[in-house]
Every structure is written in C-alpha cells, then in structure tokens.
Amino acid sequence: MAKYLSQRSQTGAVLLEWIISLSIGLFIIGGITGFLAASKRTTESGFHIEQMLESGRIATELIGRDLQLAGFFGEYTGNTMVRGASVDVMVADLAADDDCIIDWLGTGDEGSFPTVSGRFSALFVGTVRENNSLNGQYDCVADRSNLVMDSDVIGIKRVIGSPVAAAADIEGNRFYFAGNSVVARIFDSTNSVANWPSEAAMPGRQVWEYQHIAYYLDVSQQSGLPVLRRYHLIRNDSGVGKIAIEGNGPLVEGVERIRVLLGVDTDLVVDGIVDDYLSPDEVTPQQWSENRVLAAKLFVLVRSLTEDSSYVNNNSYELGDVTVDSGGDHYRRMLFQSVVSLRNMVIHGGSS
Template identity: 60%
Template sequence: MKLFNQRGFTLIEWLIAIVIGLFLTAGIGSFLVASQRTTESTYHSEQMMESGRIAMHLITRDLRMVGFFGEYTGNPMVRGSGVTLLATDISAANDCVIDWVGATPEGSFPSTDGRFSALFVGQVNAANSLDGQYTCVSSRSDLITDSDVIGIKRVIGSPIQSAADLDEDRYYFAANTASSQIFTKDDTWPTEVAMPGRQVWEYQHIVYYLDVSAQSGLPVLRQLYLDNNSGMQILGSGPLVEGIERMRVLLGVDTDTSKDGVINDFVAASNVSPQQWSEGRVIGAKVFLLVRSLTEDQNYTNENSYELGDVSVAAANDHYRRALFESVVSLRNMVY
C-alpha cells in the first residue's frame, strides 16, 4: 500500500491568507458604513421632500383661491352693503382680527367701513408679536421668530345644493352676482326665489403659521380654521406638517402708473401700501419654505445659508439637513 505525504499551510501562507482576509473585511465594512450613510442621507432627503411638497401644496392651493367668493367675486365685500351677515358675529377674543388704525377692526367677516382683507401676511418678531394684528396667533407660545403668518379668506369645496347638506360647525356664503349672505345651518336657507341664481359655498378663514411643538420639539406648520362653535380653531390634534422651519412670503405688486396686471416687483407685505391693496395691485405671491430633517445626521454638518427672498437664514453648523422650497402663485381674485 502506497503512502502519501500530507502537509498543512506554512506560516507564510497563513499570514498571507490573514492579510487578504483583513483587506476583504475592511472593504466590506467600509462598503456597509458607506451604504448606511447613503441610506440615512436618502431617508432624510426623502423625508424633507415629502414634508416640503405637502406644506407647499396646502399653502399655495389656498393662496390661488384667496378672495374667491363664488358668483360674488369682484364685488364690494362690505357688511350691510352687498354682504348681509345672518350668522351671529364672532367675538374678537375667538377671532383673528386685524386692527386697522382709523378703521373698524376687521375679523373673519367683512366690516362695515369697506376695508376687507382676503389676504393677510405678517411677520412674527422677537416679541412674539405681529404688530398688534392676529392675536389668535401672536398670543400663542413658541412661535418661530422671523417667520411669516398667512391669513386667507375664501369659499372652499363645491357648491352646496341643499340645506340638508349643511354642517352645524361651519359658516356658509350664498351669493349671486349682486348680493351675498353669510349664514349657518340654523339660519334661513337662501332659496332660488329669494336670491335668484345664487350658489352656496362653505365660507372659510384659514391661517397658516409656524411654531415649535411642545411634544416633539420640532418646528411645525399649523393651520387655524373657522368653526361656528368656537371661532378660530387649530386643525387636527397635532401639527399639519412637521419639519417646516421657516416660512416667508413676498407679494407680487403691479407698480406701473397705469395698472396693467403684470407684476413689477416682489416685496415684503410691510412694504405694500394701503393704496396698492385697495387698487388690487397685489396680484401674486412668492412662497419660500425652509424644511429641516426630523432627526440629526451625525455624519453631516450643515454650514449652509439659505436665501428666502429678502431674508437669509444660516444653519448654525448643526447636524440637520435642510431643503429650500419656492413657489410663485397668481392671485386672481384680489380685486374688490
């Protein structure tokens, strides 16, 4: 019987195998770490994109329809002259009020002095204030300083066909080309005989603002809406969208001597004159949203600065990723 000699690996062969194994392990480890970082970065980016798209869609959708009042669009919004208030008025404590100097304070419903603001844009300053306007927002804690507040009045949804379809928590706007009424389910339904050619819509006053959530510590977008039982109420049990860190709105103004319906400049709301408002020269809006990731990425340091129109926002060298969204909206119903 023939015997064969058997031998194992030499020490050099073992060392070579170990070195090759270490290189392979290090390469796989580096790949896994890079893959994890890429996954985290992608997750944060997708998270911001989704939050930004939802927030921008909600705001611009309402801005496009600001000042739309069905068949009555383009007519004077004056209580007692063209607009009849059948519903009980809302107390100032439960409303969002603009306290115009030398004029009747204007809440959700048209006032008697002819000043009606379908659109309000104000900026929260360091004193948590809106220059005395919209106490429904400025009275709240944790507002984000230097961010804008947007108030929008309009009718929403589709025309309502029957009194049976009315909701007791909502206000409604019935109008034809000559007159209008604001009423609730408890008021008289405007018949075709009483108001020929009328349409009935839900009347809404919507307010968008940013604050820091007491529960999560995140910057969030919130919405107030008009409720028949309690005035202006926060929509939902939580924030509308999380991660919205800053909101800025510039208004597009037709500044030509002869109004031609073309935007000449985008300016802060504080730089729009009362005459420009009354002449219907505010015909567009440019919306900026700075969106922040909900969690930190320790492998990333944000040293960027973001330009929100006329405002620059620095990231303060933190570990949050951010994205800037911008959209331009045409305001087609802003003439009264």
C-alpha cells in the same frame, strides 16, 4: 537533523500562510465594513431627502392652493364685501379672544366676517417678530409662546369645497356663503332652511362653506420639531364661532420657515402687470385699495427630522429678502419656491 529542518520549514510556511490569510480576511472585512457604513450613510441621506421632498411638496401645495383661491367667493368674486348692504351677515361676530383680528392698514379692526364699513381683507401676511408681536395683528396666533421667529403668518378668507346642493346638507359646525353676482349672505346651521336663499330671492346663487384660514409655524412641545399648523373657522356646540387648530397634530413636520413676498403693480397707471415683489410691510394701503397686489411668491424651508452626524450644514438659504443660515449644524435642508397668481383678490371692499 535534516528531518528537523524540514519540519521547521513547514511550520514557517503554515505560519506565513496563516498570516497572509488573516491579512486578506481583515482586508475583506474592512472593505465590507466600509461598504456597509457608506451604504448606511447613503440610505440615511436618501431617507432625509425623501422626507424633505414630501414635507416641502405638501406644505407648498397646501399654502399655495389657499393663496391662489384667496378672495374666491363663487359667483360673488370680484365684488365689494359690505356688511348690511351687498352682504347680509346673519351670524354674530366672533369674540375677540376667539377670532383672528387685524387692523394692519390702520382703518379699524376686522375679524372673520365683513364689516359695515366695507373693510374686508381676503389676505393677510404678517411676520413673527420679537415677543411674538406680529405688529399687534392676529393675536389668536401671536399669543403662542413657541412660535417660530422671523417666519410669516398667512391669513386667508375664501369659500372652500364644492357648492352645497340643499339646506339639508348644512353641517352644524360650519359657516356658509351664498351669493350670486350681485348680493351675498353668510349664515350657519341656525334656521338654515329659513336662511337658505331661494332662487327667486337670489337668482343663480351658489352656496359654499365659508372659511377663514391661518397658517403659521411653531415648535412642537412634544417632539421639539418645527411644524406647520393651520387655524380654521368653526362653530362650536353652543353656536359660537371661533378660530381653532385644525386637527390635534401638525399638518407637516420639519417646516422651518415660511416667507411670502407680494407681487405688486407699481406703475403710475395700473396695467395689471407685476413690477416688483415686496415684503408685506412695504405694500402701501393705496396699493391694496387699488387692487395692485397681483401675485405672491412663496418660500418654504424644510429640514430633516433627525440629525445626520456625518453631515455638516454650512449653507445659507435665500427666502426672498430673508437669509437663513444653518450655522454648521447636522440637519439637511431644502428650499422650495413657487409663484401664485392672486386672481380673486379684493382687499378693500370700500375706501381706505
């Protein structure tokens, strides 16, 4: 009988040890599982943050650099752009369907090249509204059915790169701007040797690639992501110029909204100091013609490329005068902001 009780006691002790061991094991496994889940969330969050930082940095630097150099034309910077007078345009205008046309100050249509009236805008900012209207401007972009609503389109004219050394370096699909402090010439590869101004004809001239650039956002039909794209001015094989998408894909994925406010000198007497940042619609033709637009405040809102199921975004983001609500979705977002000095701007070559 005693032996039987001893065996029962031993069996109970083993069972108890087994239950305790199992409990400890389950506790450890639960801790490891929780740690791995937390580690996964941290890794996922870190990946999203890194991706947004990179996307925001690239987009802000690309747009900011071109804004800063809007209106830069080498030695000719700061002069009026009057076709047939101070500027000799030796290329044909782009067809309306191939160009980004504006009439945003109500003084006549203007495309990629200077006009005989002196109408020349080195910077254009318009907001995509309902039906992609852009207030009737920049139809080259506004006809796209997948544009991001309430985001800005930015058009910039300037020279890019480094000065071209010789006519032999002219590329067939580009346009060029030669100028000194007094006169300028726009030409392409057609008879480039003959069109290349000599030092005697244009003393101290420099020759650069001439560009008309347009930044905008749309939703990729392939990925469904909001993307930053850029149009640029090229010359095709038949010798006709056009505004075309740069490359086959987006510049930056995940850019959800861009907004630009313009820094304006609003004093009665121009003193060259920014007094207020206004939406492009609020800047008057007189302020443009008097070169009162001195700076641009750029806002870029980026989002993660994929959702984070463990995160709910109820934040609102202030892009100057525009508020973007996340609406409780699962995308992480970051807002980038920079202020750019528009040192080269001459919006009106002549009177308005």
